[in-house]
Structure formats: structure tokens, C-alpha cells
Amino acid sequence: MQHRSEETHARILNAAETLFAKKGFDATGVADICAAAGVSKGAFYHHFPTKQAVFQALLDNWLAQLDTHLQANLEAAADVPAGLVAMASRTEHIFEGASSRAMILLEFWMQASRQPEIWKLAVAPYQRYLEVFEDIFTRGIVEGSLNRELEPRSSARLVIAIGMGLLLQSFFDPSGTNWQDVTEDGIRILMNGLVKREP
């Protein structure tokens, strides 16, 4: 039965996401997932060969989602600095639920860092973003809106660092701050420069 199968598949994924976020990958037992999903272990291992596989499926979903989203926003940018600022203002959905997603992501990276085969898969999105931002900055220099002395690649790294760093911090005090605002501020600061310009 097609329909039943898909539903089961989805329920496993959902249950797993919740549990991984709440207790971590290692601390989450397959039995936990099954119980939370209302599914038997047999069904679980019919749909996924391994607990790891659930993890990966989750990750793929999320990365794909993130990808399409960012790509869309990036292409829509007209003038580069404005584009970046605009982009920064549309990150709510990243921080929303980010503390859980970020943790899953972190766990994935940490696991991947021990398994060379998976490693490439894990860094691929990072490198794609790196290139995307590098292109943007070169474009900005060419179009004259950005200081021509800056290194596009370093700048790209910087932007990504800010993204990652804020994401990480967002789960250090998840409730206290409006990370959306902080991000916008950050990008603006980056754009305008921190030093006071003499009159």
C-alpha cells in the first residue's frame, strides 16, 4: 500500500527530528523513535537501513530546503550591498527552530568529520555557499558598489562566519534575543563599517 508507506516514512522522520533535537543522536534510541512514531521496529528497518540513514535523510531534506531558499533570495538581489541587507532580513525562518536544527547540523558535522566518505558530502554545501558569496562580492566590486581593495574570498568567509557564528550564539541564549535583528544589525555594520568616519 503506497499511501500507508509514505505516511510511516514521514512519521519516522518527524519523530526522529524531534528526538534528535531534544536528546541528541546518540542518546536517541531506535526504540524511542519507533515509540514516538507509533511504528514497530520492523517497519523502521524496512524504511531505513540504519539510524544513521534517518539522520542523513533529515539532513538532506533540510539542506535542500535551505538551498532553494537562499538561491532564490540571492538571485533576486539587484545591487549587491542592498541585496545582502535584504537577504539578512529574511532569515527568520532560519532562526525559527534553528536551535534544534543547528544542533542536528552540528552533530552531523561532528560525525562527518570522522568519516571521510561522508565528509565531502557534508562540506559540499558550505563550499557552494562560499562560492556563491565570492561571486556576489566580485560582482559588487565590478559594479562599483564595493571597495575594490577587498578580497572577495575572505569577505565571503567573513559573511559565512557571521552567519554560522550568530546561528551558534542563537542557541546559547535562544529566548533572550531577537536574532533576526542582530543579524540585520551585523550585516549593516559590516556594510557601513565600524569606525567613525571623520567629517
Added chain:
Amino acid sequence: MQHRSEETHARILNAAETLFAKKGFDATGVADICAAAGVSKGAFYHHFPTKQAVFQALLDNWLAQLDTHLQANLEAAADVPAGLVAMASRTEHIFEGASSRAMILLEFWMQASRQPEIWKLAVAPYQRYLEVFEDIFTRGIVEGSLNRELEPRSSARLVIAIGMGLLLQSFFDPSGTNWQDVTEDGIRILMNGLVKREP
């Protein structure tokens, strides 16, 4: 015998650090540590009440080290922008061996995020740095070297984000880049601003 005891203690810590970095905390068994340290399980539990305790000891060491280092550099700074740039140029030793340390740190944070009692202990250093940088920025505004419109707290978050973000990236492509340089560039960019200033 005092001497023997201390040596055993140290060997356990060393072995644990290596293994945690290589395989992760959960994946590293107490038995593994004992084997790597050439110590029996009894000796292990004579020195540490728990595997977690080893972890914490490791962490404390590192944080203390980081603390004294940063504190020293921060206090020596005369003018704020110059101080930050100078500080950025002395981060080699952070990136050196950072990929392993950072991973340990990340794991610790992730674990701590589930255990409220430990959580405060885990975010404490972060918040201390946050305040330190906030102070610096207010100082910078007061002394007139920084744009008076910037938010000290947001800026502090930004700097920390850059630090964290670059550290994370540094273990995404550990060998390819001179992260020391990237950090210096980053801070400089932050200081000078990205946008081209009209003449």
C-alpha cells in the same frame, strides 16, 4: 606515591583528549581511554569519578588557558580599534590544534544544552566574553574612536560570531587556508567597512 599518581592523572587526560578529538565523546569508551593511557580501569576511576569528569577537566584546562591569554591581550590594548586588530593578529595558537579542541568544545556545548545544571557553566565563558567585548565597544564610543551610533552589544555579538564562525570554518577546510590571515582580514574589513566610501 605522589609522583606516580600525577603522572597517571596526566596520561589519562592526554589519552582522553586525543580520543575525544578523534572519535568523539560518546564513541570513546572508558576502556579505550584506559588502553590508550596504559592504565587500568580501576586507576581511571580512582582519579576521575566519571567519564564526564575527564571531559570537564579537559574543558576547564582549555578555557582557563584561553581566558588568561585573551584577558592579557585585551587589557594591553590602548586605542580600541587598534587593540582589536592587534588581538586578531595573535590567534595562531587558537587555530593551531583548534579543529580538535573546537570539536571537543562543540560536543560539550551540545551535551550541556540538555543538562540545565551544566548549561550555565557552559555559557558562562561565552557571556564573559560577550561582556568584555561590550565594554570594549562602549569604551571605544566614549573615547571617540568608534561610531557612536553602533550598538555595543550587537557589535560584541558580531565579533564573537566572527570568531566562532571562522573557528568552525577552520575545521571545514583545515589545511587549505591560513586562518590567521583570514581573521586579520576579517577584523580589518569590519573596521574599515565594506562599502566604498565616496571621496
Added chain:
Amino acid sequence: MQHRSEETHARILNAAETLFAKKGFDATGVADICAAAGVSKGAFYHHFPTKQAVFQALLDNWLAQLDTHLQANLEAAADVPAGLVAMASRTEHIFEGASSRAMILLEFWMQASRQPEIWKLAVAPYQRYLEVFEDIFTRGIVEGSLNRELEPRSSARLVIAIGMGLLLQSFFDPSGTNWQDVTEDGIRILMNGLVKREP
């Protein structure tokens, strides 16, 4: 469809035989058999109620085959000693492929030895052979071709022991020896006696 059904049935049996021989009964999963046979699990359980049932079917086939063969040879024997020797010279097809069959047989016996219901079924062929040989030997004594002091039953056991023992050995060094020859030799030795007869 009749034709398809039979083919599936046969393919399952073939696949099972191969796998049982290669990996053993317990180590062979139903899934393995299905995969090897190119059949779905549903089909499998449509044709056989149990993995055991496949085993039994395999066994029945083989025993029936062995039965008809031996029976034919035995009845054709005129003079008893000659008949035995003749019989021994037609065992190629038993040793050929025997190592795998013998292992299946052994596994079956071992399993059967724990299940009293199946046990009788398992020893039945053994006992039939025992009686057959016993009859032969009594015939030999009656017809005067055999030493009248020998115990027909013990001798029957001896012949069977030789058969079993050589079969077992044949799979201890499967390639090195021509077991056909060894069997013939064995029976001849048995017939002529080992001790040198004084003139």
C-alpha cells in the same frame, strides 16, 4: 499461472540449496534466499510455510534420489562380496557435490536431534540402510560367501560407518584425493582382510 509457479518454486529451492551449503541454514536468511532467487518475500511464503520447509523439501529430494539409486544397485548384486565391491565402484555421484550435500545433511541431523518429532524421520533412512545391509550380510552367510562367524548387524554398521566416515573425510580434504578410489580400496580391504594370511 501454473508454469510460473513451478519455476518460482524451483528457483527458491535452488537458491536455498546453494546458500545453505555456502553459509549454513541458520546463517542464511529468508531475505537472502529471496534475493538470490529473485523472488519477493511474499512469494516465498506463498510457496513454503517456513524456512524449515524449504530445508525439508531439499532433503526429501536428495534422500529420494539416493534411495532409488542405492536400491537399484543393491538388488542387482548377485554374489554378496562382489555386489558390495561393485556398489562401491559406483559412488562417484555421491562424492561429487557431496561436500555441500553432506553439510546440509549434517545440519539437518543436528537440528533433528533436538526435535523428537522430526528425529524419527531423520534416522529412518539410516535405519533402512542398516537393515538392507544386515540382510545382505545374512544372505552372504547363508550363501556361504561370507565368514559365518561375523555378526550381520555389526558388519552392517561397519559398512555404513565406512561410508559415512569417508564422506565426512571427503569434505576435510575435498580436492586432494580421489575418494572414489579410496572407497573401493576400503571395501576391498574390508573384504580381503588386513592381516597377512600365512601360507
Added chain:
Amino acid sequence: MQHRSEETHARILNAAETLFAKKGFDATGVADICAAAGVSKGAFYHHFPTKQAVFQALLDNWLAQLDTHLQANLEAAADVPAGLVAMASRTEHIFEGASSRAMILLEFWMQASRQPEIWKLAVAPYQRYLEVFEDIFTRGIVEGSLNRELEPRSSARLVIAIGMGLLLQSFFDPSGTNWQDVTEDGIRILMNGLVKREP
């Protein structure tokens, strides 16, 4: 504590032997063994790395035992035919408890036949016996007590076949027969020859 350890070790082996014999290797769970031995799983895996290891230990014990026994008897033989007959008369202890031991042995062989590394270890004793008997028969021919036309190696195989075959049969009807007697009969028959000698 040395003493306690050895006792635990022994109890595990004993329990395992009983259970392996009664239910077979695969059907015997580690938990069963532990329960039967009155030992915790932790203790079990402290003494043996694997269920297989218990199996092997059992086997080694038994083979060593068998070895020393046979070796002793063989060397004590004066005249070859007499020696063999004498040897045959001292096999009670082999058949005693043989049905269980034989099954363990069979299981081991079957397992070994799938694992090339263990295979050599498994056939070694067989080959040693083969050579021992071959030597005996050559000695018999030289000393003139045996027919000089017989092939020593084939004869050795024959004797071993009889041994194996009777052992196997002994577990087909374990209680009904005095296998000790059958063995003696068998060897005697072998020695005297089956065919009636004309006067």
C-alpha cells in the same frame, strides 16, 4: 582474586558445553549461558571476547584431551594388529558423552568449513591422526604383521572413517547399542577380513 576468576571461567565453560550440546551453538544465547553458569554478562565478556571464543576454548580442551589420550595408547602398542585391537578396546570414554561432544565437534567443523582461517586449525588434528595411522600401517608392513599389498594411507583413512562413522552412528541411536563393542568388533573384522577363507 585469582581463585574466583578461575572458577567463573570454568563455570562458563561447563554451562556452555551443556547448552551447546543440548540446544546447539546458534540456539544457545549468551544470556542462557550466563544464567546457567550463574554469572553476569559482564563477567562473561570479561573472560571471553565472543561466544565463538567459548566454543573454541571448549574444542581446544577436548582435542588436547583426545590427543594426549590417543598418543599414549598408540605409543604403547607392541605388535601393530594387536595394538589396534587394544586401542579399540579403550574407547569407552570417547563414546561416553560422545553424542554431545560429537555434536559440538560437528558444529565446529561446519562452522569452520565457512571460515578459511579457522579451517586449518580444524583439520589439523584430523591430518595428524591420518599420519599417525599411516605410520602405524607402514610399521606393520615392515614388521611383517600386515599384508604388504595394502596402501598405508588408504588404510589409515579407512580406520579413521570407521572411527568417525561409528561416532556419528552412536548418536543416531545413542542408547540402544554398546558402541564400545561394535568398535571392537569392527576393528577385529577389519583385521581378520570379512570373506570366509577356504580351508
Added chain:
DNA sequence: ACTGTCGGGACACCCCGTTATT
């Protein structure tokens, strides 16, 4: 006749921490 999906129950292995012993 054949398929995909599911159920539930083991099982081997391992692991962290303790305790008797030296």
C-alpha cells in the same frame, strides 16, 4: 500468484561504573 509493508521479539556485543584484593 505475487508484492510491499509491517509486527514484534530476540540476540550478540558493549559499556560504565563498583567491588573485592593486593
Added chain:
DNA sequence: AATAACGGGGTGTCCCGACAGT
């Protein structure tokens, strides 16, 4: 201070069989 033995309690994985659907 250090050891070997030990205690239990999971864990992921897998497996045999069932059954609704085609």
C-alpha cells in the same frame, strides 16, 4: 595507588513470518 573481576542494563540490528492489496 592500582588491579582484575564483575554487575547489569541497554543498543543497534536483524529476522521470520503475517497480511492487506493487486
